[in-house]
Amino acid sequence: MIVHTTSESQIVAAALAHATSRHFGGTASIENLGQESGGASRQTWSFDATVNGECHGLILRRDPPLQGRPGGERSSALDRATEFRVIAAAWKAGVRAPEVLFEMQPEDGLGEAYVMRRVGGTAIARKLLRDPPYAAARGRVTGQLGEILARIHATDLATLPPLVTRQAADQIANLRQSLDQLGTPQPVLELSLSWLDRRKPPPIGRPLLVHGDYRTGNYLVDETGVTAILDWEGAHLGDPVEDLGWLCVKSWRFGAVDKPAGGFGSRAELWAAYERAGGAKVDPARAHWWEVLGTARWGIICHTQAWRHLSGAVKSMELASIGRRAVETEVDLLQLLKEGA
Amino acid sequence: MAQDRPTAAELLAAIADFLREEATPALDRAEPRLGFQMRVAANSLAILEREARLGAGADAREHARLRVLLRRDGTLEDLNRELARQLRTGERDERDAGLMAHLDATIADKIAIANPRWR
Structure with missing residues (x-):
């Protein structure tokens, strides 16, 4: 939790009291307000609102006003209003997503923001993969992730806001553009993108809703298993296998390297659960292709995150240090290219 | 004129050990968020210590190849x-x-500095 000058917390509390009263139709009192995660942009605040004697555990997702859009990869992220509508559509389609309740209005003065119900569980991989309370859940997560993903991909496109379509070729072009902006030559990443380019799947005729950041660290788990899929700002239309490949990128195993499905299980287990829940039959070669793309993508994100510090846009030791993690993906890419040769 | 001992690597190792073993536990008790940041800092210093020992040799080998x-x-x-362009x-x-042997050797040297436990 982050300690603020009282004024920012007070401003947020006052705006939430007003907006929550408006939504529930009764005077709301706001308690236990605290910021959950860092970052000058993209804040997450947790609070309780008591209205008409009923207590609601809620979350505020917020981009504060008067801040430039973060650069690099993030510039393709959804704005809050679109993200709100995507989560609402997924929720209606039966996806285990948080229940979004209402958007903040411009006169509330909090910038782009919305409120959703708080869901139990933790997203911290280190705890989920090792701590005793999650022992039983660990056996269920892979199957649940496959099943939930099939539901995401089955979301009725007519219920979604307009979203960009990203085909395999678009992804390669975007990553090459990011590399060009970095300015330092990256032979292993260039080799990997050319390898991907020569083997890319043909454009898919009927793109589906793709979560875009479906990985360990971006969903909540409690003792019973997965409780909610979070972080929808990368949602777009495209090849559903993209999400399956990204989940299996080695960086999301957090040390459990022999369990490709997010550190919890095997690819076969993940795919079987996905297919049982109505997902299309998974072509292993296509899944491998997207895993290679995901690995290259994470490597380039490491560089762009470091660049946010190096360019002077944000001063952050943490972001700077991520630059030295890119080589982890180079190790993985050389290995993956040999496997899929 | 050469600097006195400790060498750059020795001094970096001493600082990293201090931050990890003494400063981090105290920060974890007082302010967990800063404790996390201190772990990142100690880890970065450990990278610099390995770079001070191994970096020049790795660069020379990469250049020669x-x-x-x-x-x-x-x-x-x-x-x-030029290689990236090709x-x-x-x-x-x-x-x-020949290319793949070069990349394997280069990345092996890089990961030995950045994160030798990565597999």
Whole structure:
């Protein structure tokens, strides 16, 4: 939790009291307000609102006003209003997503923001993969992730806001553009993108809703298993296998390297659960292709995150240090290219 | 004139050990968020310690291999830029055994500095 000058917390509390009263139709009192995660942009605040004697555990997702859009990869992220509508559509389609309740209005003065119900569980991989309370859940997560993903991909496109379509070729072009902006030559990443380019799947005729950041660290788990899929700002239309490949990128195993499905299980287990829940039959070669793309993508994100510090846009030791993690993906890419040769 | 002991690597190792073993536990008790940041800092210093010991040798080996592979001379960055260009245009690809041996050796040296426990 982050300690603020009282004024920012007070401003947020006052705006939430007003907006929550408006939504529930009764005077709301706001308690236990605290910021959950860092970052000058993209804040997450947790609070309780008591209205008409009923207590609601809620979350505020917020981009504060008067801040430039973060650069690099993030510039393709959804704005809050679109993200709100995507989560609402997924929720209606039966996806285990948080229940979004209402958007903040411009006169509330909090910038782009919305409120959703708080869901139990933790997203911290280190705890989920090792701590005793999650022992039983660990056996269920892979199957649940496959099943939930099939539901995401089955979301009725007519219920979604307009979203960009990203085909395999678009992804390669975007990553090459990011590399060009970095300015330092990256032979292993260039080799990997050319390898991907020569083997890319043909454009898919009927793109589906793709979560875009479906990985360990971006969903909540409690003792019973997965409780909610979070972080929808990368949602777009495209090849559903993209999400399956990204989940299996080695960086999301957090040390459990022999369990490709997010550190919890095997690819076969993940795919079987996905297919049982109505997902299309998974072509292993296509899944491998997207895993290679995901690995290259994470490597380039490491560089762009470091660049946010190096360019002077944000001063952050943490972001700077991520630059030295890119080589982890180079190790993985050389290995993956040999496997899929 | 050479600096006195400790060497750069020895001094960096001493600072990293201090931050990890003494400063981090105290910060974890007082302010967990800063404790996390201190772990990141200690880990970065450990990278610099390995770079101080191993970096020059790794760069020299990479440079020598690139001169042979590309059959030309230039700075390390120039040669990597030329290699990256050839890889993007497809003039070279993963079927080139000499290329792959060079990349394997280069990345092995890089990860030995950045994160030797990565597998």
